[in-house]
Amino acid sequence: MSDARVDTRPDTRLSVFKTYKLYVGGKFPRSESGRVYEVSDAKGNWLANAPLASRKDARDTVVAARKAFGGWAGATAYNRGQILYRVAEMLEGRREQFVREVADAEGLSKPKATAQVDAAIDRWVWYAGWTDKIAQVVGGGNPVAGPYFNISSPEPTGVVVVLAPQESSFLGLVSVLAPVIATGNTAIVIASEKSPLPALSLGEVLATSDVPGGVVNILSGRTAEIAPSLAAHQDVNAIDLAGAGADDGLAKELEIAAADNLKRILRPQAVDNAHWFATPGTERLTAFLETKTVWHPTGSLGASGSSY
Amino acid sequence: MASVSASPFSSAFEYAPAPESRAVVDIAPSYGLFIDGEFVEAAEGRVFKTVSPSTEEVLSEVAQAGEADVDRAVKAARKAFEKWSALPGSERAKYLFRIARIIQERSRELAVLETLDNGKPIKETRDADLPLVAAHFFYYAGWADKLGHAGFGTNPRPLGVAGQVIPWNFPLLMLAWKIAPALATGNTVVLKPAETTPLSALFFADICRQAGLPKGVVNILPGYGDTGAALVAHPDVNKVAFTGSTAVGKEIARTVAGSRKKLTLELGGKGANIVFDDAPIDQAVEGIVTGIFFNQGQVCCAGSRLLVQESIQDELLDSLKRRLSTLRLGDPLDKNTDIGAINSAEQLARITSLVAAGEAEGAERWSPACELPSSGYWFAPTLFTNVTQAHTIARDEIFGPVLSVLTFRTPDEAVAKANNTQYGLSAGIWTEKGSRILAVANKLRAGVVWSNTFNKFDPTSPFGGYKESGFGREGGRHGLEAYLDV
Numbered sequence: 016m017s018d019a020r021v022d023t024r025p026d027t028r029l030s031v032f033k034t035y036k037l038y039v040g041g042k043f044p045r046s047e048s049g050r051v052y053e054v055s056d057a058k059g060n061w062l063a064n065a066p067l068a069s070r071k072d073a074r075d076t077v078v079a080a081r082k083a084f085g086g087w088a089g090a091t092a093y094n095r096g097q098i099l100y101r102v103a104e105m106l107e108g109r110r111e112q113f114v115r116e117v118a119d120a121e122g123l124s125k126p127k128a129t130a131q132v133d134a135a136i137d138r139w140v141w142y143a144g145w146t147d148k149i150a151q152v153v154g155g156g157n158p159v160a161g162p163y164f165n166i167s168s169p170e171p172t173g174v175v176v177v178l179a180p181q182e183s184s185f186l187g188l189v190s191v192l193a194p195v196i197a198t199g200n201t202a203i204v205i206a207s208e209k210s211p212l213p214a215l216s217l218g219e220v221l222a223t224s225d226v227p228g229g230v231v232n233i234l235s236g237r238t239a240e241i242a243p244s245l246a247a248h249q250d251v252n253a254i255d256l257a258g259a260g261a262d263d264g265l266a267k268e269l270e271i272a273a274a275d276n277l278k279r280i281l282r283p284q285a286v287d288n289a290h291w292f293a294t295p296g297t298e299r300l301t302a303f304l305e306t307k308t309v310w311h312p313t314g315s316l317g318a319s320g321s322s323y
Numbered sequence: 324m325a326s327v328s329a330s331p332f333s334s335a336f337e338y339a340p341a342p343e344s345r346a347v348v349d350i351a352p353s354y355g356l357f358i359d360g361e362f363v364e365a366a367e368g369r370v371f372k373t374v375s376p377s378t379e380e381v382l383s384e385v386a387q388a389g390e391a392d393v394d395r396a397v398k399a400a401r402k403a404f405e406k407w408s409a410l411p412g413s414e415r416a417k418y419l420f421r422i423a424r425i426i427q428e429r430s431r432e433l434a435v436l437e438t439l440d441n442g443k444p445i446k447e448t449r450d451a452d453l454p455l456v457a458a459h460f461f462y463y464a465g466w467a468d469k470l471g472h473a474g475f476g477t478n479p480r481p482l483g484v485a486g487q488v489i490p491w492n493f494p495l496l497m498l499a500w501k502i503a504p505a506l507a508t509g510n511t512v513v514l515k516p517a518e519t520t521p522l523s524a525l526f527f528a529d530i531c532r533q534a535g536l537p538k539g540v541v542n543i544l545p546g547y548g549d550t551g552a553a554l555v556a557h558p559d560v561n562k563v564a565f566t567g568s569t570a571v572g573k574e575i576a577r578t579v580a581g582s583r584k585k586l587t588l589e590l591g592g593k594g595a596n597i598v599f600d601d602a603p604i605d606q607a608v609e610g611i612v613t614g615i616f617f618n619q620g621q622v623c624c625a626g627s628r629l630l631v632q633e634s635i636q637d638e639l640l641d642s643l644k645r646r647l648s649t650l651r652l653g654d655p656l657d658k659n660t661d662i663g664a665i666n667s668a669e670q671l672a673r674i675t676s677l678v679a680a681g682e683a684e685g686a687e688r689w690s691p692a693c694e695l696p697s698s699g700y701w702f703a704p705t706l707f708t709n710v711t712q713a714h715t716i717a718r719d720e721i722f723g724p725v726l727s728v729l730t731f732r733t734p735d736e737a738v739a740k741a742n743n744t745q746y747g748l749s750a751g752i753w754t755e756k757g758s759r760i761l762a763v764a765n766k767l768r769a770g771v772v773w774s775n776t777f778n779k780f781d782p783t784s785p786f787g788g789y790k791e792s793g794f795g796r797e798g799g800r801h802g803l804e805a806y807l808d809v
Contacts, residue, residue, distance in 0.1 A: 152474065153474070153801075157781065157783045157784040157785070157799055158783050159779075159781035159783055159784050160458065160781055160783075161779070161781065163776065163779060163781075165781070165783075165784050167784070167785050167799065167801065172789075252790075263581060266581055267580050267581025270576070270577075270579075270580030270581055271577050271580045271581075273576075273580075274573050274574075274576035274577045274580065275573065276745070276790075276791060277569075277572065277573060277576060277588065277590070277790070277791045277793060277794065279794055282583055296476070298809065305770065305789050306770065306785050306787065306796050306801055307764075307767075307769070307770060307771075307772065307789075308770065308771050308772070308784055308785055308786065309764050309771075309772045309773075309774060310771070310772070310773045310774065310776055310779050310784075311760065311774045311775060311776070312775055312776050
């Protein structure tokens with residue numbers, strides 16, 4: 016018997032592919048339809064098979080998002096801020112992965128992809144800081160002409176469907192998702208159709224960032240196939256049409272469907288990729304807030320008040 | 324026409340009639356459309372009559388705007404927009420202050436006019452509607468030169484031409500809610516009042532003339548639903564504001580889909596008025612009465628679903644019935660009248676059919692002894708007990724003096740029942756316990772929550788709904804957003 020050892024390592028190691036999955040209710044299901052579609056990089060090379068979500072998948076996300084709403088909306092703003100910041104922490108640790116995915120998805124050089132990812136991480140930090148400030152900025156006491164204590168406070172509107180921007184697969188995605196959940200809404204994201212992989216990977220980050228299951232749900236597939244059933248869904252409260260972008264026909268169809276239960280609509284804006292680098296205003300925070308005004312008599316301590 | 328009430332209390336101490344004089348208002352036999360600062364006839368020459376709901380007397384004949392008139396008015400508003408929006412805010416403010424002052428000066432005249440055309444009691448137009456109308460113009464006048472401080476950026480811009488469609492339940496107040504913030508922010512306006520209550524808007528046109536408001540800044544187009552639809556769909560309208568039914572609101576949302584017009588909707592409601600067992604009963608009863616019988620219940624935020632904690636149901640209902648027996652229904656111009664006329668025959672028919680559905684579904688109907696005048700549109704204050712959440716009268720907006728009574732045992736059950744509706748405009752909470760008020764208010768999905776009070780309004784206080792009660796807020800700083808490019 017020879018004791019010569021045999022080197023079993025191949026010359027080049029075969030890498031392990033990742034099976035990309037949806038993110039629904041804190042779990043990672045494949046599409047119930049069993050369908051996938053081919054995702055390619057900017058040069059047309061195969062990257063992965065992404066789940067091709069069905070209308071049933073979409074309905075499942077609504078159930079998950081509704082179930083998560085009470086707890087998330089009821090969490091303290093401080094707690095929500097901590098969790099959003101935790102997302103940034105987790106992303107920082109997986110920065111290289113996202114740089115690679117964004118570079119592949121959008122055909123960017125490494126420095127350009129890095130800039131996108133850095134800006135996206137910073138955006139989470141920015142919105143983390145907003146959770147416990149927005150109420151003071153857009154709410155407050157109203158000086159009514161009478162003996163009443165009268166205060167207006169913002170509250171989340173509910174389950175929000177977000178059509179993620181088609182071109183900016185990660186920075187754009189984060190820019191539309193973070194404000195929705197910062198204010199206590201739960202979100203259903205339809206990822207960029209062409210470049211869904213960074214969004215699906217973000218699901219893995221959210222799952223390890225203390226974001227309760229169901230607060231964010233991520234679907235990949237055909238926007239024009241999934242979005243109409245969500246726009247028409249009676250248990251969805253609002254819809255951000257960012258990802259309808261240039262498709263005026265789709266946007267109009269979705270707005271008509273959304274009228275059925277008077278969903279709040281953030282209308283699509285034609286934006287270029289540079290837009291997502293700019294520091295956002297509060298528009299995306301306030302678009303998915305309701306204002307609740309509470310009145311209460313103050314009583315009266317006599318006509319002249321105190322004599323200080 | 325005398326006030327009529329057959330309650331044992333009022334019969335012992337009958338009130339002498341105290342009618343407000345009609346002489347303070349001079350209604351012309353006919354009115355035109357108000358376009359570009361002039362009263363003009365409708366292009367197609369169509370007119371319609373407006374009647375007094377309490378007597379069915381024809382008050383006046385009013386021009387009915389068609390598509391061509393809408394186009395003419397929008398063009399006038401577009402032309403006026405350039406100069407109006409370029410005016411310094413401080414100058415726009417002065418016009419609004421002038422309007423506010425003239426409304427105060429003419430408030431008795433307008434109150435009588437509104438009561439004649441709408442059918443609501445003079446004590447409501449005089450003490451609630453008109454003071455609030457003036458207050459809205461005063462409030463938004465002060466914003467016109469301070470928009471950079473409103474929290475919408477340093478240089479918020481107006482949107483352009485605002486197409487506004489308002490209902491008949493608070494004709495002049497809804498006009499004020501729409502026009503005051505629109506003008507303060509630099510927009511120009513084409514407003515369609517409701518077909519049953521066009522007169523106060525046409526009188527407002529005269530106030531604009533007295534105030535020297537530039538031509539075309541405000542245009543008034545009386546008409547029916549088709550006029551409103553043409554206005555909403557007009558391609559040169561930049562902003563649509565509507566107050567009215569949820570069904571029409573949805574239709575408008577479909578119409579503007581894909582157009583990028585800014586839209587705000589103030590729609591229907593089915594407000595829950597929650598009374599806990601520790602509530603001060605007498606105050607709660609007053610609040611319940613205000614909540615559902617103010618303006619004959621023709622109020623979108625009416626507290627039409629009374630949720631009573633089971634343990635005090637009998638005591639509360641006894642008090643409530645006793646109180647309802649003292650309400651005086653009759654001539655709206657009588658200063659002692661609490662319940663006036665229903666706004667139109669059509670609305671009366673709607674209320675009647677929903678109440679019939681309530682009886683047919685097994686709820687128990689009660690009204691105080693109450694004689695109704697022989698002419699005009701009247702409906703006695705009505706209370707339903709044995710109501711469940713599945714009943715039509717607990718689900719559909721009745722928009723009339725009809726209260727459904729439901730019960731609950733725990734705060735959680737009260738919240739669940741209060742929120743069990745597609746509407747989310749208003750709610751009331753009655754309890755002595757402060758922490759309970761805050762806990763319950765927090766959980767209610769409604770835009771306005773009145774605790775230990777009901778139906779209070781103020782120009783500084785934002786108003787508007789959750790869910791299918793519409794979107795956007797009117798009043799306060801929040802109300803500016805609807806008319807700015809933010």
